[in-house]
Amino acid sequence: MNAPAALYLGSDWQNAREQGSRNFSSVAKAVRFAVEEVPPVSLRGALLVVDGQSLSGDAIHKLYQSADYPFPHKVNRKYRPSWTAKSLQIAH
Template identity: 40%
Template sequence: MIKFDYTTGAGLFVGRKLRQTRGPRYRRFDTAAEAVRFAIEEIPGSRLLGSVLEVDDDRFDDRQIRMLYDDPGYPFARREK
């Protein structure tokens, strides 16, 4: 995985459900780590598909967001499975 700065601010565009979308589609976070945590732990799986994390000029899709969460450099404790 590339060197990733979890302390940088980030925006999260939440994917759509097949029919209607409820709730906000975009959310801004003070740190990328908070955005990654929110995406994996708070967004239902059906809405995580198609989600995009934007950090500076880089974009990460739902698979890459999962990789960032699973990366050993991720700064927060992970939720128990």
């Protein structure tokens, strides 16, 4: 998880290759960015290149879920409407 990595993102591999890679100082940082920050459509053609080996979107998710992943997972919060939004919904 400490090796440098190049991350290609796109809706398919051709699109990802055309956009070029984002370089990260570690695999863990690339995985965190791919899973927590990137829209899911961009992971369809994602490819993580580490030491000459390529990992697809599914493998990236597996790394994120592995016990070797060093960062805490991002907490996804559900939308909670404010009091004002609730009162507007009731009025309609």
